[in-house]
Amino acid sequence: GAGVSQSPSNKVTEKGKDVELRCDPISGHTALYWYRQSLGQGLEFLIYFQGNSAPDKSGLPSDRFSAERTGGSVSTLTIQRTQQEDSAVYLCASSLKTVLYTEAFFGQGTRLTVV
């Protein structure tokens, strides 16, 4: 596709269940980022991928959060045993190379609601 695609667009889950959020970056983009957007919190960095490896996982809030990227393309963010505080919009972005010299393009996000 022409842009970064995220699915699902909305997800409602029960507390304690696991969820998987998917990101399809722009074809050819080697860098991929996950952010979390909570009300009044701005965008919180979660994890960065360069190819299939994740050199920076420093933003993952707990060990319930994990992410992988396969084939240098699709990425999945998994949240295990979801809690109500996990409710947020999860944004994915990709860029051709470093964000300094190539623009980071964002998807429309997945709105996660934990009830």
Place this chain on the structure above:
Amino acid sequence: AQSVTQLDSQVPVFEEAPVELRCNYSSSVSVYLFWYVQYPNQGLQLLLKYLSGSTLVKGINGFEAEFNKSQTSFHLRKPSVHISDTAEYFCAVSARGPGTGFQKLVFGTGTRLLVSP
């Protein structure tokens, strides 16, 4: 560590009036600064960025920002706003990941610009 402060959570303004959205950063190293816009129900879009050179940066949709090193600021301005400029605006600074050479974006909490007729 690099950080960004956007003191104004919401800025109401009338159509065709000028606007300034404030952004201050904290960094002890060379900084690279960005403004992104998020229209309702859409993803973030890059407005402009400062890497080096001229401190006045022009972006899309008539926006511009000025890098002021002494005041550690990167305020966004537009001389005359339109209704369609109603959106959330995020200031961001690049930050080097721990032990890596890559740059990630560290965002402020955002400023909601509300343009009314």
